[in-house]
Amino acid sequence: MTGLVLTLHNPPAFELDCTTLNAATLQGKTLAQVGRLKLTQGRHRVSLGDLFDVSGDTQTDELTLLGVTPKLHRVGAGLASGVLRLSGNCGLELGLRMRGGRLLLTGNAGDGVGLGLRGGYLEVSGSAGDFIGGPAPGDVAGMNNGTIIIGRHAGARVGERMRRGLIIVGGDTGPLGGAQLIAGSIVLLGEVGPGLGTGMRRGSIVLAKPGHAPAATFNLAGTFDLPFMPLLIAHVTALKPRWRARLAGLARVTRWVGDASAGGMGEILLAS
Amino acid sequence: MDGTLIELHGGRLYDPTHGINGEVRTLYLSADGIVPPPPDAGAIAQSYDVSGCVLMAGGIDIHTHIGGGKVNLARMLLPEDHDRHPVARGVHPRMGSGHAAPSTLTVGYRYAEMGYTACFEPAMLLANARQAHLELGDTPIVDKGAYVLLGNDDLFLRLLAAKQDPAVIGDYLAWTLDAAQAMAIKVVNPGGINAFKFNQRKLDIDEENTAYGLTPRQILLALAQGIHTLGLPHPLHIHGSNLGVPGNVETTLATIAALEGLPAHITHIQFHAYGNEGDRKFSSGAARLAEAINRQPNISMDVGQVMFGQTVTESGDSMRQYAGSAYASPKKTVLMDIECDAGCGIVPFRYRDQSFVNALQWAIGLELFLLAEDPWRVFLTTDHPNGAPFTSYPHLIRLLMDRSFRNEKLASINPAAAAASILGTLTREYTLYDIAILTRAAPAKSLGLSSLGHLGVGARGDVVVYTDQPNREAMFQRPRYVFKAGELIVRDGRVIGTPTGATHVVKPDYERSIERTVNDYFARFMTVRPQNLRVSAAEIEGEGRGRLVVYSPRRSA
Numbered sequence: 001m002t003g004l005v006l007t008l009h010n011p012p013a014f015e016l017d018c019t020t021l022n023a024a025t026l027q028g029k030t031l032a033q034v035g036r037l038k039l040t041q042g043r044h045r046v047s048l049g050d051l052f053d054v055s056g057d058t059q060t061d062e063l064t065l066l067g068v069t070p071k072l073h074r075v076g077a078g079l080a081s082g083v084l085r086l087s088g089n090c091g092l093e094l095g096l097r098m099r100g101g102r103l104l105l106t107g108n109a110g111d112g113v114g115l116g117l118r119g120g121y122l123e124v125s126g127s128a129g130d131f132i133g134g135p136a137p138g139d140v141a142g143m144n145n146g147t148i149i150i151g152r153h154a155g156a157r158v159g160e161r162m163r164r165g166l167i168i169v170g171g172d173t174g175p176l177g178g179a180q181l182i183a184g185s186i187v188l189l190g191e192v193g194p195g196l197g198t199g200m201r202r203g204s205i206v207l208a209k210p211g212h213a214p215a216a217t218f219n220l221a222g223t224f225d226l227p228f229m230p231l232l233i234a235h236v237t238a239l240k241p242r243w244r245a246r247l248a249g250l251a252r253v254t255r256w257v258g259d260a261s262a263g264g265m266g267e268i269l270l271a272s
Numbered sequence: 273m274d275g276t277l278i279e280l281h282g283g284r285l286y287d288p289t290h291g292i293n294g295e296v297r298t299l300y301l302s303a304d305g306i307v308p309p310p311p312d313a314g315a316i317a318q319s320y321d322v323s324g325c326v327l328m329a330g331g332i333d334i335h336t337h338i339g340g341g342k343v344n345l346a347r348m349l350l351p352e353d354h355d356r357h358p359v360a361r362g363v364h365p366r367m368g369s370g371h372a373a374p375s376t377l378t379v380g381y382r383y384a385e386m387g388y389t390a391c392f393e394p395a396m397l398l399a400n401a402r403q404a405h406l407e408l409g410d411t412p413i414v415d416k417g418a419y420v421l422l423g424n425d426d427l428f429l430r431l432l433a434a435k436q437d438p439a440v441i442g443d444y445l446a447w448t449l450d451a452a453q454a455m456a457i458k459v460v461n462p463g464g465i466n467a468f469k470f471n472q473r474k475l476d477i478d479e480e481n482t483a484y485g486l487t488p489r490q491i492l493l494a495l496a497q498g499i500h501t502l503g504l505p506h507p508l509h510i511h512g513s514n515l516g517v518p519g520n521v522e523t524t525l526a527t528i529a530a531l532e533g534l535p536a537h538i539t540h541i542q543f544h545a546y547g548n549e550g551d552r553k554f555s556s557g558a559a560r561l562a563e564a565i566n567r568q569p570n571i572s573m574d575v576g577q578v579m580f581g582q583t584v585t586e587s588g589d590s591m592r593q594y595a596g597s598a599y600a601s602p603k604k605t606v607l608m609d610i611e612c613d614a615g616c617g618i619v620p621f622r623y624r625d626q627s628f629v630n631a632l633q634w635a636i637g638l639e640l641f642l643l644a645e646d647p648w649r650v651f652l653t654t655d656h657p658n659g660a661p662f663t664s665y666p667h668l669i670r671l672l673m674d675r676s677f678r679n680e681k682l683a684s685i686n687p688a689a690a691a692a693s694i695l696g697t698l699t700r701e702y703t704l705y706d707i708a709i710l711t712r713a714a715p716a717k718s719l720g721l722s723s724l725g726h727l728g729v730g731a732r733g734d735v736v737v738y739t740d741q742p743n744r745e746a747m748f749q750r751p752r753y754v755f756k757a758g759e760l761i762v763r764d765g766r767v768i769g770t771p772t773g774a775t776h777v778v779k780p781d782y783e784r785s786i787e788r789t790v791n792d793y794f795a796r797f798m799t800v801r802p803q804n805l806r807v808s809a810a811e812i813e814g815e816g817r818g819r820l821v822v823y824s825p826r827r828s829a
Binding site: 040043044045136137138139140 | 349350351352353355358360361362366367602603604
């Protein structure tokens, strides 16, 4: 393991705002200085060293957090470069307004993964909650660039009001996936909940598992061998080789256009 | 005498109410307020040496949007305003957040940190009065009060259109003040908010509201006459027509003329002082307006100074907020009607110093301050948060007191705006005595607050001790001590005590027969009954939550 390593030895009893925890803010500091860094816990300010064991090297742009718990919120918020590795089950708003770099979580995440994402690569090996890639608090549109990968299941409203970028969910997703989608691509490999693409204006929702019946406000446009599908399959396979077989059905897709109730021209592409 | 007696000695007092201009005097404070020197020096429990310091009464903000439906809507519309400005416990006694639309606790603490001890919410609808008082009740430390909105509500317009006896209209005004637990009456875009609902997109002073056939001039006159007859301490608080429209200085001058010599307060007048000259058809009308107001002793004004940065505009003027929504930054808006009484518009806005219009707005506000000859008729406001958050007051005070600093800032704004303004030629610098008038004595006098805004015996004991510094911004940002009702609440700019401030209300007499008219109207048109809207004294005072200070004006013949 390279870079700075923070191991949670004193799990917080209530919410800890980890906005400042990324390699860029810690780089070049001594380990003692890192330990004195202040974090907001609930309504109080606490020292990082009271909660984490600090070890490793602060000269690199890599940071590892071990023993993450669901009380840790906003981990990786504003991440612009470098690598942030997490191990454990993380709290709300992982990678909030992240702009670049790589954020890799081995475990599950709470609601709001990648809200307002502007760039970079965010991967959750397990499942994640609602509002993945949606608008950050106060924003009108959701993620604007970058890639989010959820290894297993995801909650409701994946990619709500997403503006640009790519979301891939390996497992099942909850209701209202791609709701009010503005643009961008969402690839869903498992079962999907009701209300897929409700109010979507543009963008693509790709379903690798056949059998889904889009809502009545989507119009069947035919079955196609789209030139961009092999490119998408190659891109996803490059990111997650183990999903290659599950993407095979996407070589030929049925296209549904909508959501007509919002005057939308987006598409739901179903594996044939 | 009740409680601990505190002595403040060696400081220079600025108390314009009593004509004290920087004299070194000793003040004695107790829980009863400012008291005469005790016969026995042994009675003094605490003595503070404040030599070299400046003593003033607690500041009074006569116009600041800190409670009620629109503030909460702004908070909901701008979660990022709270998200990006958290205040941890320890910085303040309790945690809070927000910059342009802060949480209630943060509002109280920040005002106290600057030495302000009374704030008045200028736009409370009867339909929202309970919400407004709940929020004001949750605002710590400061005394507060609210002005109830009238002049766009259907019942008032019906009474006026039916040419009802002015006495009946006066009774309705008094009933509303009583029901809403209000301190004064404000009119926003007279008749215009109502006209907006009938698809009118502008309403000049002599233009008829199509639904009622009434002009703003008639509405203003009826309200001003009613208030004058009721004997309310604060005159009609006017947010005029055509806010923010280039050339609206003509409307404002016509508004002043429409009052026919009756007392009135024109609020955030900077937004009503625009000409339409020059290449860009936007110019300063400050000189003409200031000249007119200097000649008319019946008119007072607060400025509504614009300061650069992110804020949010909150107003009942849905007609003008609708027009302004095209300039929202970030792009999101709330516009709504509230129980047919008035409207509401929330438009986030970022004032930029390199924008010609914004920079000229900044200069126009300062021109108005510097051209107004009588400091007793001009009050220091930014129309929080419409021009800027109230936390910019210390910076504004420095701009008024320090000409070289002002010129330095003038040189940094949009050059075309700087060239279009006469600000650079104005040499006036406000003195500490002037600032004490603008921020203490004059608002207290205008609102009829006999126990606030001065340092005489009998005052409530709101005293601020500033360390005299050449940098007036630093001086007014961080007082050395602030006392509220004789209790030390701020030391070195840090809040250490959180008493609950009083709520000031005015209760003029009225004929109870007006309740039949109101009940009939509510039964026919409204979704609730008047008693559902009425805020009782117990709701404000109950279980020690607050305290009412009631003013009972005498009706003139």
